[in-house]
Amino acid sequence: MNSDFDAFVKREQTAATAEEERVDWAKERDEWLGHLKELYEQTESFLANYIGTGQIKVNYRDIQLDEENIGSYSARQMILKIGRQEITMTPVGTLLIGAKGRVDVVGPAGRARLVLVNSEASSPPTIKVRVSIGGKPEPPAVAAPPKQIKWGWKIATSPPTVRYIELTQDSLFQALMEVANG
Numbered sequence: 001m002n003s004d005f006d007a008f009v010k011r012e013q014t015a016a017t018a019e020e021e022r023v024d025w026a027k028e029r030d031e032w033l034g035h036l037k038e039l040y041e042q043t044e045s046f047l048a049n050y051i052g053t054g055q056i057k058v059n060y061r062d063i064q065l066d067e068e069n070i071g072s073y074s075a076r077q078m079i080l081k082i083g084r085q086e087i088t089m090t091p092v093g094t095l096l097i098g099a100k101g102r103v104d105v106v107g108p109a110g111r112a113r114l115v116l117v118n119s120e121a122s123s124p125p126t127i128k129v130r131v132s133i134g135g136k137p138e139p140p141a142v143a144a145p146p147k148q149i150k151w152g153w154k155i156a157t158s159p160p161t162v163r164y165i166e167l168t169q170d171s172l173f174q175a176l177m178e179v180a181n182g
Helices: 001-024 025-046 050-051 169-181
Strands: 056-067 071-082 084-091 101-107 109-119 151-156 164-166
Touching: 025 056, 025 071, 025 084, 025 101, 025 109, 025 151, 025 169, 050 056, 056 084, 056 164, 056 169, 071 109, 084 169, 101 169, 151 169
Parallel strands: none
Antiparallel strands: 056 071, 071 084, 084 101, 101 109, 109 151, 151 164
């Protein structure tokens, strides 16, 4: 047997077990579903005048999501009916790189992405990767202790240069018109 590979496998098993014990996946799922509920409440408040007069109808449908570590769970999809147009707000999940969650807003003319990110962020975080070939890898930089993040929903622009736009009544209206070809 290869002793280096054997040591590697043992290290990874120990790290995986430690991570599983450290992360409460049910809590992560429940927090995500809470943020999703807040998004739908915010959306309904932005559309309240139109909903109140019957110009926009709002329905919900349960969908199944399946995420690594969390497993399969039920989440709500919001369906907006504006005249002949139907626009869905479909949750994608919470275990994403650079975001705590994503909801796709889909209409007949396109798609917009709502992301749950640090409320102070204006664009996705930069991810740095170090590769060491041969020799010893550099020790990791000492990171500052993590500060409490205040999560907020934002609209993500299309790649390649993704920016975050604050989710306001006006920006939501603009996104809905774009996906509905309004």
